[in-house]
Amino acid sequence: MNNFQVEYLHWTPLFWLGIFIGIVFVVIIIGKLFFRNDYNTLGQQSLPFYSGTSNSLLQLITASSLYWGFKHTIDAYFLIIKRLFISDVEDFFQWFIIIVAGMLLILTGVL
Numbered sequence: 001m002n003n004f005q006v007e008y009l010h011w012t013p014l015f016w017l018g019i020f021i022g023i024v025f026v027v028i029i030i031g032k033l034f035f036r037n038d039y040n041t042l043g044q045q046s047l048p049f050y051s052g053t054s055n056s057l058l059q060l061i062t063a064s065s066l067y068w069g070f071k072h073t074i075d076a077y078f079l080i081i082k083r084l085f086i087s088d089v090e091d092f093f094q095w096f097i098i099i100v101a102g103m104l105l106i107l108t109g110v111l
Helices: 013-034 068-073 075-084 089-108
Strands: none
Touching: 068 075
């Protein structure tokens, strides 16, 4: 029986580096041809977009205010979590062991 020779499939880092540089070069060329270059980082384009208005007062809204409804909805969950974790390293380690053990039981098919 003939042994199939695969000498041409050796890993050549220079070949793959050349392919990577070629792909980067093609992406840069395509980007220069098709993407717009009139983006102004100092003007109105770089400001946050709030539902079609560019009011400067709306730009003072923080993320906690923006997602208030979401935080209010899952507040009960966070109260339970805060009682379980009292920022003690032993608690974090205990919960890590419990979660990993549960995952192993699920993965092995016991549960």
